[in-house]
Amino acid sequence: MNIYDVACMAGVSTATVSRVLNRSGPVSEAVRKRVEEVIIREGYIPNALAHSLNTKHSHTIGIICPVISDGNHAYPVAELSRLLRANGFEILLIDAASNDESKRAYFVSLINRQVDAAVVIGCSCTEQEQEDFRYAARHIPVFLLNGRIEGDNLFCTLCDEKRAACKMVRRLTEMGHDRVLYLYDSETYSGHMKLNGYREGMALYARSEPMEIQIHNQGGSSFGQTVETVRQLLDQVSFNAVLSADDSLAIGAAKALQSAGLPPIPMIGFNNTILSRCATPELASVDNRMQQQCELTVRTLLDVMDGKHPSPCLTLDAQLVERTSLTAFSAADKG
DSSP, rough: OOHHHHHHHHTTTTHHHHHHTTTTOOOOOHHHHHHHHHHHHOOOOOOOHHHHHHOOOOEEEEEEEOOSSSSHHHHHHHHHHHHHHHHTTTEEEEOOOOOOOOSSHHHHHHHTTTTTEEEEEOBBBHHHHHHHHHHHHTOOOEESSSOOOOOOTEEEEOOOHHHHHHHHHHHHHHTTOOOEEEEEEOOHHHHHHHHHHHHHHHHHOSSSOOOEEEEOOOSHHHHHHHHHEEEEHHTTTTOOOEEESHHHHHHHHHHHHHHOOOOOOEEEEEEHHHHHHHHSOEEEEEOOHHHHHHHHHHHHHHHHHOOOOOOOOEEEEEEEEEEEEHHHHHHHHHO
């Protein structure tokens, strides 16, 4: 595959392909889109560009983030950008609006823009996703934050959220609350690990069957959808504690109980967002140590840029931040 093949497939001249690749000169939107579709479909990387990637640095790092407006993603984007700029890098940010969309197009765009490396926040568990990451890693180093995909030139930093979720179930059951409802919304690698940890904890420590509900966010907020979903559950299932994959889901569950005139029950969220501190009562939450994940990711990236060979995967332990939604019941149990 060379530039002549791309030009032929797109029905344009090689000069037009060059202008699209270099983003220089006049090219209509329709023609640009047609050329880029061929480049993405065929996985074309210019030979000259591939050579330049091996011989010099552009001092630019690409960051791929799903839904930047999501608070869980906004923080790592800001922290990664701060750390990378402090080390002399420019940032090229891509908002990957859908987790279901193939990331190959984003990777091809970054490679063609001559970034030194790509940092990706989160990943799914699909085979296509893994293929896209390994494709990109054949051209540039790829650093995955809060997810895990193995392969050459792939580096991962994550938190052991499976173990954390299992420990939270154990904590709740030891307090006498073993009918634990689990709420989740995403199907990312992180989401799967939490769900598996909940199931493992229920099998090991609880005397009841798992109760897991996926919140399907249909254009509204996860909070609002959670309130409605839990309201509907109240007459169908009996639970005496809530563990959720995200703070907003736990807060939505608390609101549903309150609006139904029911007393509060122990609740634990995940991610230790600002919402957990603003909730009433304040929400106990599992801190996935995102700041440390960002710091380790950038440290690993700097080592790779310096020609070192750091560990391909770094795993941190999560930490429970205890607040009133949990401690109030611990105190009551002791009393």
